[in-house]
Amino acid sequence: MIGEVLVECAHMSCAYNSTLAIKKIDFTIRKGDFVGIVGPSGSGKTTLLKAILGSIVPVEGHVTKKPHLRMGYVPQVETVDWNFPVTVLEVVAMTRSSTGRLPRVTKDERADALLVLERLGLGGLENRHIRELSGGQQQRVFVARALFHRPELLVLDEPTSGVDVRTRHEVLHLLADLHDEGVSIILSTHDLNGLAAHLPRLVCLNSEIIADGSPVEVLTPEVLEQTFGAPMEVLIHGGMPVVVDGVGADIAERMSRFG
Amino acid sequence: MSFVFAGLFTPFHYQFFNNGIIVATIAGALCGLLGVFVVLRGMSYIGHGLSHAVFGGAAASAVMNINYFVGAGVWGVASGVIIGRIARRRLIGADAAIGVVTTASFALGLALLNRYGQAKKSIEAVLFGSVLGVKTIDIVAVSAVAILSVVIVVALYRAFLFATFDPEVAQVSGVRVAWIEALLMGLLSLTILVTMRVIGTLLISALLVIPASVARMLTNSFARMLWISPIIGAVSAFTGMYLSYFLDTSASATIILTGTLMFIVVYAVTGLRGRTRISGLHHI
Ligand SMILES: Nc1ncnc2c1ncn2[C@@H]1O[C@H](COP(=O)(O)OP(=O)(O)OP(=O)(O)O)[C@@H](O)[C@H]1O
Ligand SMILES: [Mg+2]
Numbered sequence A: 001m002i003g004e005v006l007v008e009c010a011h012m013s014c015a016y017n018s019t020l021a022i023k024k025i026d027f028t029i030r031k032g033d034f035v036g037i038v039g040p041s042g043s044g045k046t047t048l049l050k051a052i053l054g055s056i057v058p059v060e061g062h063v064t065k066k067p068h069l070r071m072g073y074v075p076q077v078e079t080v081d082w083n084f085p086v087t088v089l090e091v092v093a094m095t096r097s098s099t100g101r102l103p104r105v106t107k108d109e110r111a112d113a114l115l116v117l118e119r120l121g122l123g124g125l126e127n128r129h130i131r132e133l134s135g136g137q138q139q140r141v142f143v144a145r146a147l148f149h150r151p152e153l154l155v156l157d158e159p160t161s162g163v164d165v166r167t168r169h170e171v172l173h174l175l176a177d178l179h180d181e182g183v184s185i186i187l188s189t190h191d192l193n194g195l196a197a198h199l200p201r202l203v204c205l206n207s208e209i210i211a212d213g214s215p216v217e218v219l220t221p222e223v224l225e226q227t228f229g230a231p232m233e234v235l236i237h238g239g240m241p242v243v244v245d246g247v248g249a250d251i252a253e254r255m256s257r258f259g
Numbered sequence B: 001m002s003f004v005f006a007g008l009f010t011p012f013h014y015q016f017f018n019n020g021i022i023v024a025t026i027a028g029a030l031c032g033l034l035g036v037f038v039v040l041r042g043m044s045y046i047g048h049g050l051s052h053a054v055f056g057g058a059a060a061s062a063v064m065n066i067n068y069f070v071g072a073g074v075w076g077v078a079s080g081v082i083i084g085r086i087a088r089r090r091l092i093g094a095d096a097a098i099g100v101v102t103t104a105s106f107a108l109g110l111a112l113l114n115r116y117g118q119a120k121k122s123i124e125a126v127l128f129g130s131v132l133g134v135k136t137i138d139i140v141a142v143s144a145v146a147i148l149s150v151v152i153v154v155a156l157y158r159a160f161l162f163a164t165f166d167p168e169v170a171q172v173s174g175v176r177v178a179w180i181e182a183l184l185m186g187l188l189s190l191t192i193l194v195t196m197r198v199i200g201t202l203l204i205s206a207l208l209v210i211p212a213s214v215a216r217m218l219t220n221s222f223a224r225m226l227w228i229s230p231i232i233g234a235v236s237a238f239t240g241m242y243l244s245y246f247l248d249t250s251a252s253a254t255i256i257l258t259g260t261l262m263f264i265v266v267y268a269v270t271g272l273r274g275r276t277r278i279s280g281l282h283h284i
Helices: A045-053 A088-096 A107-119 A135-148 A165-180 A221-228 A248-256 B002-007 B015-040 B044-063 B068-088 B094-116 B120-128 B136-155 B157-165 B167-172 B177-199 B204-218 B222-247 B251-279
Strands: A005-016 A019-030 A034-038 A060-065 A071-074 A153-157 A184-188 A201-206 A208-213 A232-237 A240-245
Touching (some): A005 A045, A019 A045, A045 A071, A071 A135, A088 A135, A088 B157, A088 B167, A107 A135, A135 A165, A153 A165, A165 A184, A201 A221, A221 A232, B015 B044, B015 B157, B015 B204, B015 B251, B044 B094, B044 B120, B044 B177, B044 B204, B068 B177, B094 B120, B136 B157, B136 B177, B167 B177, B177 B204, B204 B251
Parallel strands (some): A034 A184, A153 A184
Antiparallel strands (some): A005 A019, A005 A060
8 A cells, every 4th residue: 555656856966055965865755654854964854855845946856746735844943033023823824824815814714723732732822922932832833833734744844853752752642643644744853762763764864865764674783874974883672773872882981081 | 382382383384394294204104014024034234225226226317317216116126126036045145245236336326426417415315315305296106105015015914924934934835935025125116216205315224124123122913013113114204304394404314313212212111021022133
């Protein structure tokens, strides 16, 4: 039961000011996929997501999308202008900009938006300014905005950066629920053990795709060293790979000299 | 007593003053409205750049004996759209490129007026604005642009909000961001075109920035900013224009100083809260 193709990148390269950020990417997202992209800082995760969304145009190769594919995008929180004068409700209602004609949020939209907020544990916060929220709540406001658009494909850029363990679990559960409801998901993350290892499919990226497969196939010392350029060890714990920083021993040895 | 009271109304006995104060008040409201977008996008240099570019067009059309609104209008809207495009690509050096091109346009205008213009007085009028030259056509023009701006901002409110807050996601969600931005630049150019004769080239960018910044300190809501800022712009323009008659000062300078005074008062009154609100605005 292979799902229909939603997005296909064929031999795609993207550049900023003529410096290539990602090279020769061959990559397909199908209906029902739940994919994580991992790679070091600057490896092109955000660039790949933006190319999928269509906000960056490849300099080589191409991206093909299912016609009228509805995508929801949750940007990396660092890119949001937290000082902008908008409330939580206004942010969530934004994605219906092309359909909604009235300046005001309508009653129906408000009811819909409140349901989404409730579901994300943001009930009662709809009139707060976006800066007056905790990091985890801020993150979820943007998930709410993406969901309000009723996407077929949800694209999240580091949805768990800077949130605590509990919030991370909540986000994971929420994504799993959405996936069960038929939303296809692609996300990027720096969190190998807390997030990536739980996903059915992982892509290791370092300008090029180093590996693409299940966590057990992809989270191997060879692939990780090639991706991150640093030695790492992989343990298997309860059938799941756990990545351990390989430099640990060396650092521990140096630190022990101070002990 | 009644003599003093009557004195307060003397400026309104002059037709030129009435025309001037009407144009200035509408101009203040208009600049306040569009200034919200300028300030929230951190593009105050655009008001500066555009007014300098339009000055070049105004001078060229004066020298070539073309109607001001036609000559400067074509020039201004064209430079507005080009500036918008350069700024949108966020290339390194985009501000520098805009700065060079618009300053060159300004210098060219100045040289043209020096060489072919009638008197030093007309240069001064374009740089600092003048109430004396205001005609009925100016009232019609500024009202038309104001109505057009209000209609567009209300009709496309959501698209404007989304494209201002988060252009990338807006684009992905189906908002035609490039089109919205071109529209905004077009309106800004028209605004500068129709207000320049009263406010002058040099102080227009301040009128785009001050009311919106004051409004930002007063509210955390985009929708509310869109009406508070025009009110502040209109009040500063009306008051400034009125005071300039008695103080015998330049109208545009008095308008900007009135706005600045409001800024200072609101800054002091809103305290820390207002300060944090505007701390995120770039390039004020
Ligand atoms: N707007 C830009 N202009 C120029 N170069 C850029 C721009 N955005 C990203 N880059 C460069 O492109 C490369 C890939 O960046 P990208 O943001 O995709 O990495 P990333 O994997 O998302 O990193 P992080 O984990 O830090 O978010 C980096 O070398 C970066 O410096
Ligand atoms: Mg990134």
